[in-house]
Amino acid sequence: MTGKASAKDKLRVWLRLLRTSRAIEAHIRERLRVTFATTLPRFDVLAALERSETGLTMTELSRELLVSNGNVTGLIERLVGDRLVARAEDSADRRATRVQLTAKGRRDFAVMAAAHEAWVGELLQDFDAADAAILNDLLARADPARDLHVPSLRKKVPA
Amino acid sequence: MTGKASAKDKLRVWLRLLRTSRAIEAHIRERLRVTFATTLPRFDVLAALERSETGLTMTELSRELLVSNGNVTGLIERLVGDRLVARAEDSADRRATRVQLTAKGRRDFAVMAAAHEAWVGELLQDFDAADAAILNDLLARADPARDLHVPSLRKKVPA
C-alpha cells in the first residue's frame, strides 16, 4: 500500500488538523480567561519576551508571533497599560522601540506558563513518547512556512 | 521505549500543532483573499450551508462552526448583503431564522471549493496515503472536543 493520497484524503487530514487545533486552542483560551483573566495573544507576547534576553523590537515580535505590525502595536499598548511590559528606546536605531517584561510581567508569566504546561499535559493525556514523536514529525512535514513571516507573504504570492 | 511522554514533550507537540495549523490556515486565507476576495469564515459558512439540504438555523450554524451566536449574526448579515445567502422564516418556530444558499451562493461556492481542495493538495504534497491515515488518527486522538460546542463550554468549566 502506501499509495498516493487522493486530494480528498488530504482535505480530510487538513479539516481534522484544523478542527483539533481549534478545539485545543479553545480550551486553552478558556482556561486562560477563567483562571487568569487573560487571552492567548497576550500570553504569546509574554512568552516571546520571556524567551528573549534583551527584549524585542515591535517588528521582531511581529515576526516571532506571525502577526502584523499594527496588531503588535495594540497588544503592547494594552500590556503596557497593565504594567506587564515596558517600552524602551533602541540605543542603535531611533526608529525602533524595544519592549521587555517588567518584574510583574515575569512573575505573572511564570505562574501562567506552569499552568499552561499542565493543561496541555491533561489535554494530550493519551499520548506516549512514541506517539508524540511521530505526530511531531508528521506535523513538521506538513508545515509550509518554517521560517516565513506569514502576514507579509502576500507580497510574494502574485497569483 | 515508548515510555510516557513528559510534559515538555507534549508542550512541544502542541506548539508544533498550533504552528503548523496556523501556517496552513494563513496560506489558505491568503489564497481566498487574493483569488476570490473572500475570507475563511465566509467560506466556512458557505461550506456548512452547502452540506445541509434545507438550510440551517442561526444556532445550528453556530454549533457547526464552533463560533458564538452573535458572530454568526454578523457573518450572515454580510453574506446576505452579497446575495450569497438568503434568510427565511422557520415554519415551525417563529423565534428561529433559517438561512440557505442562493443560486449565486451555490455557484460561487462550487468554484471556491474546487480551488480550495487543490490548494490543500499542494500544501500537503509530500504526504502519501499511509502518512495521511496515521496523521489523521493521531489528530483524532488529540481532539478534546469531538462533539462539544466550544464557545458555550464556559458554562461547564467551573474552575
Added chain:
DNA sequence: GAAGATTGATCGATCAATCTTG
C-alpha cells in the same frame, strides 16, 4: 527610497444584556 512604527477602517470573535417566542 526603504524600514520601523503607528493610525484608521473593517472584519471576526467573544461576552453580557436584551427582546421575542416557546
Added chain:
DNA sequence: CAAGATTGATCGATCAATCTTC
C-alpha cells in the same frame, strides 16, 4: 423560565496609508 436571535462593547487581526528615521 428556556431558547433563538440580535445588539453593543471590547479585543484581535488584517490592510493601506502615513510619519519618522535610516
